[in-house]
Amino acid sequence: MLEQDWKLLQRGKDMTYFQQYEWYKILVDLNKEIRNKNFEYLFARVQKNGKTVLIAPLWIIKKTFAKFNKKGVYIFGRAQWSDYLNFIYNQFDPTSIDFLFTQIKLKYGIYNYILEDIQQESELAQYIITKFHLENLEQSICVNLNIPNNEEEYKKLLSKNSKQNIRTAFNRAETDGISFVFNFDDKSVNLDEFKKYRNIRLLEKNQSYQNIISRLKYFISSKILHRGYYKYPEYAPFTHDTNSKFITIKSKEGELCAAFNYGMDKVHSQIVLMAVSTNPKYYKYSPGILALYKYIINETNYKNIKLIDFTRGNERYKYVLGGKEHYNVKLIFNIN
Known part of the structure; x- marks a missing residue:
């Protein structure tokens, strides 16, 4: 009931x-x-x-x-x-x-x-x-993007810098002889590979606190102030949510360059991005941005969804792709 x-x-x-x-x-x-x-x-x-x-x-x-x-x-x-x-x-x-x-x-x-x-x-x-x-x-x-009516309308939505960044990423890959393969519902993602690259990026973020004051603030926040908070059972949508899907960008040899784990809300015609993983070998090509750019272009044509929700956080890539802020x-x- x-x-x-x-x-x-x-x-x-x-x-x-x-x-x-x-x-x-x-x-x-x-x-x-x-x-x-x-x-x-x-x-x-x-x-x-x-x-x-x-x-x-x-x-x-x-x-x-x-x-x-x-x-x-x-x-x-x-x-x-x-x-x-x-x-x-x-x-x-x-x-x-x-x-x-x-x-x-x-x-x-x-x-x-x-x-x-x-x-x-x-x-x-x-x-x-x-x-x-x-x-x-x-x-x-939080940041989201209402899918424009067509590809031309979407490209007009992007800033001059965003369009330049995307062109540069594609050009770098072409210059280096790299061909990308995009998949918007990849059912063959290697979860161990996804987790490995994701953990590398999380470690890099933690190590980005370069000066002593930043390191001290991070230590106080994460190790002292949050020590007394109740810890819920650990899980991740990409390991526990069997309904979730993956957007991937791979090399033509099948190597994972970047992937987004997302949830599809068919009732409201939107997706929520829940987790991202990027292979450090391909950082210079901004593969995550390219994967989402291709996905959005695809949706302007096929209109499976009305909105892509980048969810919490103000990471740069969300704005590069034309996302707009809203608030929790x-x-x-x-x-x-």
């Missing part, structure tokens, strides 16, 4: 790939054996006239523990791979939100809410912002 109701609600305009039932099934499977007296996971369902109108995946911290895990109500999926969090609803109903908050207060005696990574333009975020006195509101950058918000508030 929950699955049936969920799949009806996840069609709402505020919903994303990360609100889908199958995505949360992964999270539940990862966390189902966890037992902790300080918190519990809860899928609260609100019904009106016998019909489910809201499902709220919640992480309820009943008692502050390890200092940084504050008593309060959170959305289950926080601090992990879910770039966008929300309650699950088709048509937004403010009365169902009020009812949910009242019932949580009665059951747990909890008044404090810490709701993270909600898209700012969503009806839930706007309702909370206007309805409650916020103790804190934090914005974080973290909302901290108390209910009376």
